Amino acid sequence: MYDLIIIGGGPGGLTAGIYAQRAMLKTLLVEKLALGGQIAVSDVIENYPGFPSISGPGLMEKFEEHAKGTGLEVKYAEVESVTTDGDEKVLSTSEGELRAKAVIVSTGAKPSRINVPGELELTGKGVSYCATCDAPFYRGQEVVLIGGGDTAVKEAVYLSKIASKVTLIHRRDALRAEKILQEKALNTENIEILWSHVLKEITGDKLVTGVVIEDLKAGAEKEIATEGVFIFVGTNPSAISIDVEKDKSGFIIANQNMETSVKGIYAIGDARNTPLKQVATAVGDGAIAAFKAEEYISE
């Protein structure tokens, strides 16, 4: 049996692994696919302090090397569920059952995709799901944004301060965002809203060069030239069956100690109700969760 099992090998999970190994906990990190998480598909990251500019895969290689240097054991398996058996946590995985005294859930989240041609291929190459991450790459440029909910409109306002113009593409003829956000967007000069339009395609070879949109009322298509397409149509936590309290979007509720509603189960990074999804914040969460797990286990 392990002291601690960490589910998910993104920045938060790897940080928890580093801290747990340093605290001499018998630790296993279980990863479904490849270490690094979402950031590993990012072309460039410029806001993880200490690295002014580095590729996502490059940064995650450094994290992996750091974690493995502490002797962290990594197992590749898909975790289906986490249950409790007395004080023990039981993980049902594609490679059989695993048991630990404590579990850290760092399974991340995935932005919803629109699933149009070019979207997947150009992610990290002009297609972005995070304004905080990528807005500065488009300083003074014209960008396109898809969505109409709270996050989309908030990010449009944010982007309008950095980009020279934001074209907001929305499938309906009214925004779903809360009133105060709507007014802000409507009153911002360099935000143009194209109502009743949908995204049909993102064009570009190695980098985004434009979008093809359809006017639903006129039934006509047109192309807009842009190097940056921001998509905000929702975010989903990764699916794993675990009986802890979640918010209405399915993110695990954790307090400042990363403790969930079940003792000995912690949630970090994008998998929890975090105020900000960033490498910098996942790293902080991971350190705290490992520290608190060590305290819990030693009790």
Added chain:
Amino acid sequence: MYDLIIIGGGPGGLTAGIYAQRAMLKTLLVEKLALGGQIAVSDVIENYPGFPSISGPGLMEKFEEHAKGTGLEVKYAEVESVTTDGDEKVLSTSEGELRAKAVIVSTGAKPSRINVPGELELTGKGVSYCATCDAPFYRGQEVVLIGGGDTAVKEAVYLSKIASKVTLIHRRDALRAEKILQEKALNTENIEILWSHVLKEITGDKLVTGVVIEDLKAGAEKEIATEGVFIFVGTNPSAISIDVEKDKSGFIIANQNMETSVKGIYAIGDARNTPLKQVATAVGDGAIAAFKAEEYISE
């Protein structure tokens, strides 16, 4: 007037600066002495993800370079107080008055020193105030620990799993720590408690080689050879006059959004009631505070 003033240029403050600059806020970072904060006096840091092993000053140079690369303005001045004037925050400093729409307090904390010969000179060279930071450097070695409160005893138990032996030096003949922690320490085989002893001196030239302690009852001094001395006799937040809610030790109370009891004033890192004082956690706090300050300012 600035959008945002960040008080303190440690890892948390510099991170907030990077995020604020990227969000195009008109930002000023005010630092009293030198950028880098406490970590800049650390010999080696091995738990900031991405850097398996780097000197404290080396890491902080990278943070500084990163922050300055974003164009962050830095002013060297001592902040005496922060007050509010309507929606504006007013900073009284050694270099005059400064005003901003929002303020992030990242003034850090300082461990209490015992003030014995060798302590200051050998800090970071065998004298440590943080087990999570430095315990792994003493794997399988014998260390000395000073203190008798909750933190001291908790850290003694933590260290006992990594070091081969922990000698706990306590000035009284009973621990002040809570009962359950006491029992844990008393029942740990490789923790030896020297009651009614005080630290007189830490010896060593470039690195710690031992401690001189005095038996208060017998009045006799003796030396213990060790390369690691952990001191836990309290931690104090840096003094700055600011009217926000604090905990009983004087740390600013902030929620998960780093918001204090006053709108537009945020507190991060060691200056707040954080569950863990680390570069990794300060960085997470800094990113969140800048993000939330941007939202607040744009409202």
